[in-house]
Amino acid sequence: MKKISFIHAADLHLDSPMIGLKHLPESIFTRVKESTFTALKKITKDAIEKQVDFVILAGDLFDGEDRSLRAQSRFRSEMLKLEENGIPVYVVHGNHDHLNGTWVQLTMPANVHVFTSEVETKVLRTRSGEIVRLYGFSYPTRHVFSRKIDDYSKINNIGFHIGILHGNEGSGSEHDNYAPFTIRDLLEKDFDYWALGHIHKRAILAESPPIIYPGNIQGRNKKETGPKGYYHVELSDLDTKLNFVETSDVVWEETEVDSSSATSFNDILHLCQQTINQVRKNQQGTLLTLYLKNIQLHDEREKRNLDGELLDILLEDEKDEASFVWIVDIHITESQLLDKEQLKMKANFYGELFETIKEYEDADNALAPLYEHPMGRKYVSHLNDTEHRELIERAEKLLIELLSEA
Structure with missing residues (x-):
C-alpha cells in the first residue's frame, strides 16, 4: 500500500505585533508576543516525533513584507531542526509575506523549498520510496487577484499529487478575493490533496479529495477565537486520515x-x-x-x-x-426585557420601531449596497457574528433610552 504522512499548516504570522494588547501585565504580554513562535516550535517538535515525510506551510509565514531578522532567525532555527531529521519543508509565500517586500534576507537550510511567483512543481521521493509532486506559487506582490488556479496542471498519474494554494474560495465574503478559486476548480484538477492557506478559520471544504484550510496556528485578536493549529495528514491509495492538532499557547x-x-x-x-x-x-x-x-x-x-x-x-x-x-x-x-415590552405596549409606533430593528438583524443585507460599491468593498469589512450582535444590542439599547425619556 502506498502511503505518505505530512503536516499542513498555514498563516503562521510570526512576530505578529498583537496590536492593542500592550496594556496587559508584562508576563502575559511577553507570552502573547512569543505565542506565534511557541506554536511553530510545537509544529517542528511534532513533525520530528511523528517522523512525517514533509511539512507544508501554505503562506503568510511572516506577518509583514518587511519580515524582521528576529522572525527569520527563529524560523531558520526550527527549519534546521527539521533538516537534521531529514524532513523537507515546502513553502509558499502569501499576501502578507510576498516576494516583493524589502528585508535583509537570511539564507534558509537546504531542506526548505520555496515556490517562485509562477505555479511550479517540486518532486519528492520519500524515505519509503513514494513519489510526491507538490504544485504551488508564491505571491510576487501583495495583491494577486488573478485566477492562478488555472495554471495548476497535473503531471501524469504516478505517485501523489498535492496542490498548495494561498487564496480565497469564491463563495466566501469575509476576505479579500486573492487568487480566487471554486471547489469545483480544485476537484477538476484531480489532485490527491489541496493544502490551502489565507483564511484564519479551520475548514474542510471537501473530503474526497481533502480540500483543507487549517486556519492560523495562533489567534491574534478577539475575532480569531478558539483552538488554532495544523493538520497531520496520512494519505494512502486506500483512504485519508486527518488529525487536527492544536498549537496555540x-x-x-x-x-x-x-x-x-x-x-x-x-x-x-x-x-x-x-x-x-x-x-x-x-x-x-x-x-x-x-x-x-x-x-x-x-x-x-x-x-x-x-x-x-x-x-x-x-x-x-x-x-x-x-x-x-x-x-x-x-x-x-x-x-431591558421588561422595559422593552412595556414600551411596545405603550403605542403601536414603539412596537413598529422594535420590529424594524428585528428586520435589520441581517446586517449584511442591510449593508449590501455599501459592500457592493467599489470604494466600500475596499475599506469596509464584513461584520463577524460578535460585531453583528454588539451592533444590534447597542441600537436597541439606544432606542430604549430615547423612548424612555420621551
Missing part, C-alpha cells in the same frame, strides 16, 4: 454570563468566577471577552462597583497563573 474566547438570578454584587462576582474556571485550560492562557447580561441590581453603590471593582477583583490573581484567564473586554448590560 494562548486562546481567544468569548462567553456570556446570565446574571438574571443575581440579587447582589457578590452573586454576580460568584457567577463570573464560576465562568472563568469553566473557561480555564490547563497550561494554556486565555484572553476572554465577557458579556455580563441581565443585570438587575437596584442598589446604586453595587452598580458602581460593577464599573470599577468587579474587573479588578476578577483579574487580581491571574497574572501569575500559567493557565491564566485574562479578561480583555467586558460588556455589562442591564436587564
Whole structure:
C-alpha cells in the first residue's frame, strides 16, 4: 500500500505585533508576543516525533513584507531542526509575506523549498520510496487577484499529487478575493490533496479529495477565537486520515454570563468566577471577552462597583497563573426585557420601531449596497457574528433610552 504522512499548516504570522494588547501585565504580554513562535516550535517538535515525510506551510509565514531578522532567525532555527531529521519543508509565500517586500534576507537550510511567483512543481521521493509532486506559487506582490488556479496542471498519474494554494474560495465574503478559486476548480484538477492557506478559520471544504484550510496556528485578536493549529495528514491509495492538532499557547474566547438570578454584587462576582474556571485550560492562557447580561441590581453603590471593582477583583490573581484567564473586554448590560415590552405596549409606533430593528438583524443585507460599491468593498469589512450582535444590542439599547425619556 502506498502511503505518505505530512503536516499542513498555514498563516503562521510570526512576530505578529498583537496590536492593542500592550496594556496587559508584562508576563502575559511577553507570552502573547512569543505565542506565534511557541506554536511553530510545537509544529517542528511534532513533525520530528511523528517522523512525517514533509511539512507544508501554505503562506503568510511572516506577518509583514518587511519580515524582521528576529522572525527569520527563529524560523531558520526550527527549519534546521527539521533538516537534521531529514524532513523537507515546502513553502509558499502569501499576501502578507510576498516576494516583493524589502528585508535583509537570511539564507534558509537546504531542506526548505520555496515556490517562485509562477505555479511550479517540486518532486519528492520519500524515505519509503513514494513519489510526491507538490504544485504551488508564491505571491510576487501583495495583491494577486488573478485566477492562478488555472495554471495548476497535473503531471501524469504516478505517485501523489498535492496542490498548495494561498487564496480565497469564491463563495466566501469575509476576505479579500486573492487568487480566487471554486471547489469545483480544485476537484477538476484531480489532485490527491489541496493544502490551502489565507483564511484564519479551520475548514474542510471537501473530503474526497481533502480540500483543507487549517486556519492560523495562533489567534491574534478577539475575532480569531478558539483552538488554532495544523493538520497531520496520512494519505494512502486506500483512504485519508486527518488529525487536527492544536498549537496555540494562548486562546481567544468569548462567553456570556446570565446574571438574571443575581440579587447582589457578590452573586454576580460568584457567577463570573464560576465562568472563568469553566473557561480555564490547563497550561494554556486565555484572553476572554465577557458579556455580563441581565443585570438587575437596584442598589446604586453595587452598580458602581460593577464599573470599577468587579474587573479588578476578577483579574487580581491571574497574572501569575500559567493557565491564566485574562479578561480583555467586558460588556455589562442591564436587564431591558421588561422595559422593552412595556414600551411596545405603550403605542403601536414603539412596537413598529422594535420590529424594524428585528428586520435589520441581517446586517449584511442591510449593508449590501455599501459592500457592493467599489470604494466600500475596499475599506469596509464584513461584520463577524460578535460585531453583528454588539451592533444590534447597542441600537436597541439606544432606542430604549430615547423612548424612555420621551
